[in-house]
Amino acid sequence: MWDFLALGLRNISHRRTRSILTVIGIFIGIAAVVSLISLGDGLQQVVAGEFQKLGTDKITIMATAGGMMSSPMASEISANPLTDEDVSLIKRVRGVKAVAGMLMKSATLDFKSVKKSGFIYGIPTDENMKMFEDMNSIEIVQGRKFTRTDRNVIIVGSYFATDMFDKKKVKIGDVITVNNRDMRVIGIMKSVGNRMDDSSVYAPMETVRDVFSEPKLLSMIMVQTSPGAEPAEVASAIEKKMRDRRHEKEGEEDFSVSTSEQLMATFSLVFGAVQAVVIGIAAISLIVGGIGIMNTMYTSVMERTREIGIMKAIGARNSDILQIFLIESGILGLIGGLVGITIGAGIAKVAEIAAAQALGSNILKTSFTPELIIGALTFSFLIGALSGIMPARTASLMKPVDALRYE
Structure with missing residues (x-):
């Protein structure tokens, strides 16, 4: 496994310019997702803190x-x-x-x-x-x-x-x-x-x-x-009393009665939906990045056809060839993830500072958790590895004789 990893890193370093261009789509997507999630989580923490100060009663x-x-x-x-x-x-x-x-x-x-x-x-x-x-x-x-x-x-x-x-x-x-x-x-x-x-x-x-x-x-x-007293029960009783006084039917009220927990739940629901849509749009660049990795790996397979033939001739199994190219494509995704996390963190911090100066508010805070960083790295590696499955399979199924004859 370590030999395959070293081989993948060597191949990437030998084609440095191509590798950099390949990971652009990945790191743009990861940067967008990381910055949006970190700002979103930070905002939710600030709002939750305000609701906590408000009190559940x-x-x-x-x-x-x-x-x-x-x-x-x-x-x-x-x-x-x-x-x-x-x-x-x-x-x-x-x-x-x-x-x-x-x-x-x-x-x-x-x-x-x-x-x-x-x-x-x-x-x-x-x-x-x-x-x-x-x-x-x-x-x-x-x-x-x-x-x-x-x-x-x-x-x-x-x-x-x-x-x-x-x-x-x-x-x-x-x-x-x-x-x-x-x-x-x-x-x-x-x-x-x-x-x-x-x-x-x-x-x-x-x-x-x-x-x-x-x-x-x-x-x-x-x-x-x-x-x-249970706030939800008191709120329900208030709503009924006001509805009766105004002669309004349930569901047709011209007022709202909300506990602090209900307000927080509503905020979380709406904000979560908005965040999911925005992150979904940002994640499109990850798909583009994955296609870029797939294209690069297909090109790499074609360029290294004779090398594949030699490895097979000296005993490399189909599974070995498959692992070599999967690891290489996964590394490309991981590199994009590392760069994306760094850029995303920078973007989020700049947004926090800009919001504080423009709005005079500390409501926009960044929140970088280990789960976010590990998740982003894992996701970027998987995007790379999955994008490399088809090229890796093509390489692993090559016949040694045909590969050695390839010019």
């Missing part, structure tokens, strides 16, 4: 409208939006510990004559504020939190404070004009590594409702279940 209710997926903005256009009445209804469901509504509105933000568009979130300032802070990773590093009596004050994200207004720094006590309403900054949040969240503006619910003349509207309702 949380339930999220959002509206759906006009064929839209459930989202905070759907309540704006829904014929039957979420309101305070829904909160009152949910509070009476067995297994519910706390309920908090949130109102999300698009706004014009003005600071020192620099105007920007953004979102402002109206949040509770009562006993449910702690649950909302935990679910949204709100941590104040400067200033203070809201009190029950606060009005026309805001808490802003770290990016909002440092970079939102053309490098004009927002400090505690500064006034931001939100849709022509002056609001004083009382708190700045710790960065969470996500530009969207770090650009957030939070205000007391009553203030946002007053500015936008929305006395009852809610964009989202968050629920915390009681200790020992």
Whole structure:
């Protein structure tokens, strides 16, 4: 076996240029697959971590409208939006510990004559504020939190404070004009590594409702279940209560009720399907690479016909010739895999850095596991070996006399 391996390496090195051209298809395919899988796994780990911080005892209710997926903005256009009445209804469901509504509105933000568009979130300032802070990773590093009596004050994200207004720094006590309403900054949040969240503006619910003349509207309702309660069962009970109040049939609801585990499962399902399609497209180059190896091995068989005849004449068996060419084609695939893994890792890392700079977010992370590397190497070797089966079989079935006569 070691002799066959040495012979394969020698033959590849003697035809270096051809070998390099042959493995291009393999390493492009492996590079694409490795980079996509590593970024996908990293993203899933980050998202899973966020859901873990959210906790398994949380339930999220959002509206759906006009064929839209459930989202905070759907309540704006829904014929039957979420309101305070829904909160009152949910509070009476067995297994519910706390309920908090949130109102999300698009706004014009003005600071020192620099105007920007953004979102402002109206949040509770009562006993449910702690649950909302935990679910949204709100941590104040400067200033203070809201009190029950606060009005026309805001808490802003770290990016909002440092970079939102053309490098004009927002400090505690500064006034931001939100849709022509002056609001004083009382708190700045710790960065969470996500530009969207770090650009957030939070205000007391009553203030946002007053500015936008929305006395009852809610964009989202968050629920915390009681200790020992099964979130899925509580979610089902909430869904039934809301459906009955709205006189809607099961399956025709204009709202969604999801546990954190259901949200994670939905994300994993959708992301997995997208990743599979993208990787499938990238893997086409592996097929092209395999065809390239097959073509190269056929050429090699033709060039080495006399050599095959000599080996058979001195006692080489058909199985020996078969192994020689299979190992050689497998090595070509393996070389392509090694180069592809290196390039794929580089591409993934560059994508991670570029995303962090462009989005201001750490959500795109690379994840290189031993299973990924070993799997990529094994797959590339198998692609090479399988591509070499037909040429190797052709070589092994040659008759010594005919091979020796070949010119």
